[in-house]
Amino acid sequence: MEHIMEIMKVSSMKPINPIIIEFLHRSAVSKLSDQKREIYQFIESKENQLEEISFNEKQFIQLMSERSPYKAAATHFSLDILSIKDVMDKAQAEIDWTINERCSRIKWIDCTDMMRNKQGRKDNQWSFIFVS
Structure with missing residues (x-):
């Protein structure tokens, strides 16, 4: 996920809400082929487990080396580490x-005036997001 956030910072796009990025990430993962999705989710799960038990970044890096999610995936899927890395x-x-493709097609529609007229309130701002 951090990888995605870095892409968004580097790109010329306007900042996008992290919740939307998480939604787009889950959607993109679900569209991977079965093998890619299973391996990706397996490794991501192992990395998340290591992150949860780490006290700091240094310990996380140490645990990633000692309990390599890539080695675990290679064993679990009966593949060599280079094949796992290639799939990842x-x-x-x-x-x-x-x-990136979906972010380029996001359209924010300001619905503030319409909602204010409907509700008779002037204290909120309303937006609608359209993702194609």
Whole structure:
């Protein structure tokens, strides 16, 4: 997920709400082929587990080395580590492309005037997001 946030910072796009990015990320992962999705989610789950038990970044890096999610995935899926890395690289590239593509098509529609007229209130601002 941090990888996605970095892409969004580097791109020329306006900042997008992290909740929307998380939604787009889950959607992109769900569109991966079965093998890519299973391997990606397996490794992501292992990384999240290590993050939860880490006290700081240094310990996380140490745990990633000692309990490599890539080695665990290679064993679990009966593949070599290079094949796992290749699948992860391709999966991440697909996810990044899908998120960037969908972000470029996001349209924010200001519904403030319409909602104020409907509700007779002037204290809120209303927006609608359209993602195609």
